[in-house]
Amino acid sequence: MSTHAKRERLLLADLLETEGPDAPTLCEGWNTRDLAAHVVVRERRPDAAGGILIKQLAPRLERVMTEFTEKPYEELIQLIRTGPPRFSPFSLKQIDEASNAIEFYVHTEDVRRAQPDWTPRELDSVFQDALWSRLERGARLMGRGAPTGLVLRRPNGQTAVAHRGTPVVTVTGEPSELVMFVHGRQNAADVELEGDKDAIAKLHEAKQLGI
Secondary structure, three states, rough: HHHHHHHHHHHHHHHHHHHOOOOEEOOOOEEEEHHHHHHHHHHHHHHHHHHHHHHHHHHHHHHHHHHOOOOOOOOOOOOHHHHOOOOOOOHHHHHHHHHHHHHHHHHHHHHHOOOOOOOOOOOOOHHHHHHHHHHHHHHHHHHHOOOOOEEEOOOOOOOOEEEEEOOOEEEEEHHHHHHHOOOOOHHHOOOEEEEHHHHHHHHOOOOOOOO
């Protein structure tokens, strides 16, 4: 596993262990046990994980998720720590980094930012650049459901168009915060929004951001 994905994986596992199985998360309707089960199912049950994107497979995903949430919490955390099985595409270094660096970063923040005493986490510039690189490539996918035009901007001026349309809202922040925003965590992201007030309000309440 590559550095960023491995680091975020272990941070997530440690945090889930510290908070216990019943702590809140930013994922609506999920506590930490639910989130841990999701991470494990995504990596270890591709036959069910497709339900995340394909509606026809959603009932199977729900059944498998129920099965995994009933497992001992400590077992779920250990499965996250040890990583995907050898036959999983996620066991390949390139796929792990491309798919899991952001996945585990967002879910770590889902747990951290749902706690009342959370504090901002300082990320190194190398990781911020890696997040931006992935954000640039995936911006159109993540922003396809935006109700307005959407432009993402780093403090250094780099921009990425996430959705074409008018009126346009420009969201400025560090790549890590922009990642949270386009993954549907708008109200938990430390960003500045510029544009029409009504458009900004619609964007803040949009449920269609992310996958």
